[in-house]
Amino acid sequence: MDLQQLRYFQTVARYEHISRAAQELHVAQPSLSRTVARLEAEIGTPLFDRRGRRIRLNPYGTLFLRHVERALSELDDGRRAVREARGLGLGRVCLASETLLTVTPLLGGFRLAYPRADIRLFQANAEEMTRLLRAGEVDFCLASQPLPDTETESVELAREEVLLAVPPGHWLDGRESVTIREIADEPFVTTRRGHWQRTLLERLFASEGLTPLLSCEGNEPGASQDMISVGLGIGLIPAVSRQAGTETRVPVAWVHLDAPDCHRVLTLVWNRDAHLSDAAVRLREYATERPFMTHRLPEQHPSRPQEHV
Known part of the structure; x- marks a missing residue:
């Protein structure tokens, strides 16, 4: 068992795809397949389940991967030190x-x-x-x-409030605050699952027994405000965006959400x-050792939101 075998296995395990791993490693697919096969023979058990061209890390591979990543990380740390x-x-x-x-x-x-x-x-x-x-x-x-x-x-x-951003002229433009039930039928611009905005949105709606209506799901959180500003929906935006003055570049109206833990x-x-x-x-x-953001959550009950200073 050598270092190259371990790095090849780690990459194949990451992609669960021989051709993609080969491209990442800049090696030929047959050579990569043989290297993984030799490693499995040395360990004494298959590390992947193979079905045609598809491979999936099996429980033995998952167990071995944890130790491989720890070992490679230690070696990298040693070189850095x-x-x-x-x-x-x-x-x-x-x-x-x-x-x-x-x-x-x-x-x-x-x-x-x-x-x-x-x-x-x-x-x-x-x-x-x-x-x-x-x-x-x-x-x-x-x-x-x-x-x-x-x-x-x-x-x-840091902790910061999360605000509701709406397009200019929206019926909520000018409102101080709004409840989740009042916006139950509004289309939302949000991120895909795995990003915090989506997690927070689904949690806030689930607390009211509701499911949000989505008009857009993306992988670039920074683009949400642009899409909201042109009327594609409303969305949850961290207060730091308001403080940063992005509303002058991407005009939206800001509304406080009357919901617990909206931060x-x-x-x-x-x-x-x-x-x-x-x-x-x-x-x-x-x-x-220094304040990370100047936009902090107000010291108050969540049902009585106030403007940040």
Whole structure:
């Protein structure tokens, strides 16, 4: 069993598709298939269920993958630690975020404070974040919803209200607040499942025994406000967008939702046992030692929303 076999197996397990994994690894499909077959022979059991050209990770493969990812992550950490010990700058820090708008001010300030740090940024939903952390491909995730992993630690960075954005001239334009039942028949612009906006929308409606009507589902949360502004529906938008002045570029009207827990909690998440470069340690300190956002949840009962200052 060698390192190449393990990396090939990890990639095939990620895609569950030989040709896609071969393209990622820049190797021929037959060579990749033989490498995986030799690994299975050495372990003594198949790691994939094969049906024609389709392959699926079986329970033995899932079990083995956890150990492979841990081992490869440790090796990568070792290489990074050696590079840092040789004094090559602060090292690299890799961060995954659900939306780029949220993380831009953080990374911009960090870049000014630590210009020698090598920063890598990924956009990912909650499921992808969990995989990136387990595989050691990122140091941190900036998450707006809990990540399903027991081997992580996290720190809360900020809480902010989530507002309802409606097109100019909409019947809610000018309203101070609205209940979920009042908007039960309104079409919503939202994200696909896996993003926090969709999770929050479905939770708020489920609390009233309702299901939201969707007019648009997308993978780019930052585009929601544009689609709302041209009348394709209404949607949930974090208060930071209002504070950032995006309504001057993409005009929408803002309404408070009279619903409990209509907010987003931003947390910084990392693997408990992973090695962190100097750059990663500095980023965690930078993110936690200063206010992450100026838009905070008001100190009040959720049924009596007020304007943010």
